Amino acid sequence: MSSFVHRLLNRVDKLSRNQKKLVFLFLDTALIPVCLYLAFALRLDTFTPHVGRAEIWNLLVLTSLGGLLIIFKLGQNRIVARAFNTASIKKVAFVSGLIFIYLILLLYVGRFWAPRSVPIIFVSLFFISITGGRLIISWLIKAIERDFAYSIPSVVYGTGPAAMQIRSGLKQSDKYNPVCFIDNNIAMSGAIIGGIEVVHVSNMARAVDKLKIKEAFIAAPEASESEIRSISKKFVDCGVKVHVTPSLMELLLQHKKISSSSKLQTDRLLKREKVTLDTLNLTSGIKQKTILVTGAGGSIGSELCRQLLRTHPKKIILCENNEFALFTILNELAAEAEKRDVVLVPSLGSILDKQYMVSVFEAEEVKLLFHAAAYKHVTLVEQNAIQAGKNNIIGTAQLADLSGRFGLEKFVLVSSDKAVRPTNVMGATKRMAELLTKKYQTTYPNTDYSVVRFGNVLGSSGSVVPIFHHQILSGGPVTITDPEVNRYFMTIPEAAKLVIVAGLFSRGNDTFVLDMGEPIKIIDLAKNMIDLLGYTLKTNDNPDGDIEIEVIGLKPGEKLYEELFFDDKDLTSTPHSKIFRVAETDIPNDQLETAFQSVIESLNQRDMAKFVGVLRDHVEGFDPSLRIHQV
Numbered sequence: 001m002s003s004f005v006h007r008l009l010n011r012v013d014k015l016s017r018n019q020k021k022l023v024f025l026f027l028d029t030a031l032i033p034v035c036l037y038l039a040f041a042l043r044l045d046t047f048t049p050h051v052g053r054a055e056i057w058n059l060l061v062l063t064s065l066g067g068l069l070i071i072f073k074l075g076q077n078r079i080v081a082r083a084f085n086t087a088s089i090k091k092v093a094f095v096s097g098l099i100f101i102y103l104i105l106l107l108y109v110g111r112f113w114a115p116r117s118v119p120i121i122f123v124s125l126f127f128i129s130i131t132g133g134r135l136i137i138s139w140l141i142k143a144i145e146r147d148f149a150y151s152i153p154s155v156v157y158g159t160g161p162a163a164m165q166i167r168s169g170l171k172q173s174d175k176y177n178p179v180c181f182i183d184n185n186i187a188m189s190g191a192i193i194g195g196i197e198v199v200h201v202s203n204m205a206r207a208v209d210k211l212k213i214k215e216a217f218i219a220a221p222e223a224s225e226s227e228i229r230s231i232s233k234k235f236v237d238c239g240v241k242v243h244v245t246p247s248l249m250e251l252l253l254q255h256k257k258i259s260s261s262s263k264l265q266t267d268r269l270l271k272r273e274k275v276t277l278d279t280l281n282l283t284s285g286i287k288q289k290t291i292l293v294t295g296a297g298g299s300i301g302s303e304l305c306r307q308l309l310r311t312h313p314k315k316i317i318l319c320e321n322n323e324f325a326l327f328t329i330l331n332e333l334a335a336e337a338e339k340r341d342v343v344l345v346p347s348l349g350s351i352l353d354k355q356y357m358v359s360v361f362e363a364e365e366v367k368l369l370f371h372a373a374a375y376k377h378v379t380l381v382e383q384n385a386i387q388a389g390k391n392n393i394i395g396t397a398q399l400a401d402l403s404g405r406f407g408l409e410k411f412v413l414v415s416s417d418k419a420v421r422p423t424n425v426m427g428a429t430k431r432m433a434e435l436l437t438k439k440y441q442t443t444y445p446n447t448d449y450s451v452v453r454f455g456n457v458l459g460s461s462g463s464v465v466p467i468f469h470h471q472i473l474s475g476g477p478v479t480i481t482d483p484e485v486n487r488y489f490m491t492i493p494e495a496a497k498l499v500i501v502a503g504l505f506s507r508g509n510d511t512f513v514l515d516m517g518e519p520i521k522i523i524d525l526a527k528n529m530i531d532l533l534g535y536t537l538k539t540n541d542n543p544d545g546d547i548e549i550e551v552i553g554l555k556p557g558e559k560l561y562e563e564l565f566f567d568d569k570d571l572t573s574t575p576h577s578k579i580f581r582v583a584e585t586d587i588p589n590d591q592l593e594t595a596f597q598s599v600i601e602s603l604n605q606r607d608m609a610k611f612v613g614v615l616r617d618h619v620e621g622f623d624p625s626l627r628i629h630q631v
Helices: 002-013 017-044 053-074 086-109 117-148 161-171 201-211 225-237 248-253 255-260 279-285 299-309 323-340 354-363 378-383 385-405 425-443 464-473 492-505 522-532 589-604 608-618
Strands: 152-157 176-183 196-200 215-218 241-244 290-294 315-320 343-348 366-371 410-416 448-454 456-458 478-480 489-491 510-514 547-551 571-573 579-582
Touching: 017 053, 017 117, 053 086, 086 117, 152 161, 152 201, 161 176, 176 201, 196 201, 201 225, 215 225, 225 241, 290 299, 299 315, 299 323, 299 366, 299 492, 315 323, 323 343, 354 385, 366 385, 366 492, 378 385, 378 425, 385 410, 385 425, 385 589, 385 608, 410 425, 410 492, 425 448, 425 589, 425 608, 448 492, 464 478, 464 522, 478 522, 489 492, 492 510, 492 579, 522 547, 589 608
Parallel strands: 152 176, 152 215, 176 196, 215 241, 290 315, 290 366, 315 343, 366 410, 410 448, 448 510, 456 489, 478 547
Antiparallel strands: 510 579, 571 579
16 A cells, blocks of 8 residues: 555656646635535535525536636645645635635625525635645655655754754755654653654664664764763664764854865756656666667766666666776666666777677677767867867767667767857767768668757766866865856756657657756856855955855857757757757768768878868868867
């Protein structure tokens, strides 16, 4: 039964906000005729009131229609159940009052028969039903989430103000579930505080065993160091992990120290709602198939592996050139893969090693390939353009060719918004990789080739967020190139899910982009990060602030804004409202083949000028005069 409730909660939670509003609109409106009929029944002392029976039914219909309009216009159905509070109760009272007035007018104008007490009984029942129902739903949601969120059973040592603050913080956390207090004051033993019991320290071991406590938070700022060590040892002896929390004054005095250990929730930096991309509903395209992920240890590649693991594939081949990155992602996924009966194959090597890649395709029956291996750091690529060209262009072409030769179902290239009218070598190499990927669709029509293009990914390696994070925790300044620079941003999970979902939507020779909302100014991102990490902005108006923002000027080749497509007229819809297919005009295959051979020749000769010249001649918008020169 509990698993059924958990599945039901998950299903309801996945409803869109609009769907939830419609559900509550229906439920609230449905309560009107029920409460009105009950009002008649209570007043007439019978559940089958016969006096004016036809009039009763007409009255029920008219009252429900008017109530529906009032509820919708005043937004009662928009009240969030889990956040039902005093303000919500006031709104319900106001709506109930208006429906009450409407019912009185209806009785007077329509000359319907009803005892004078019926409207009063009705509005009382309606108000109690709505508020009571919302409160019960709120309590159920929180109770079920607490029981099924797999939060860590925790204990707070102490019962003073500091302990109350810690307990309150833990209750709001998704990670911890405080199940009791422990205190050395015998007078507090057995007391109930905030719904949880106080246990005397002498019964610690029994409480730990009974409540399955895993972690303890010692909130006793008045205790001496020796007392804290003694308490900590008792918890450790019981197998409990211990956290010693500072006092409130210590938190205030050591603000920067506490902030420096804070984990930044990158999704809070977005100025839009998260994009929901449900990969689980597309498992038929992945289930029990062998998938190859290149760049499996990178920011996007590793998240791709995490997401793919949940879609029940037969096998995931983790292709990675960095030994430590491969070791890390393999260790992270091993337990989950075993639980889901998915085989993980760690494959250490470079996509440029053709014999190595052929051996992978020959050894495994690969059906889908997600290509996330690329050199993407703009400045480093400029300084290592030849190697980046080989990896991003030749490596991609080689994988695309092998995918067709070995009869893969799908080849998905992870690309970048910097490929659109690029002003640097990185963007130009990604655009050339896009063109070559789509070229192979003609050569191998039985394999679906697609490109997935998105903007900056919050928190990915080399992105602006970890750079700003380091600068802030180092005391600043945070450096930006220009106050007007803006970028499209998405989270790593959004990016990975987009790649999977768009790839499965592919019909061949497709380019996909995500509706990423409005672009965010980099300076606003920096200000938001400073605030989220607990610091204040230092400006002329606030000279006592913590962190200053310094403008250092645009880098050569840097745009004020990036683009996801060449022309918005090229966009067409897909089965997902947030994913769009881009219909672009590509270079004819014969010209592209000539350009590709020139690229290979220039890279093999390590002729930088020739390589950049080929990119200039065949990549739309690429201007080598703007690029960052080698140092």
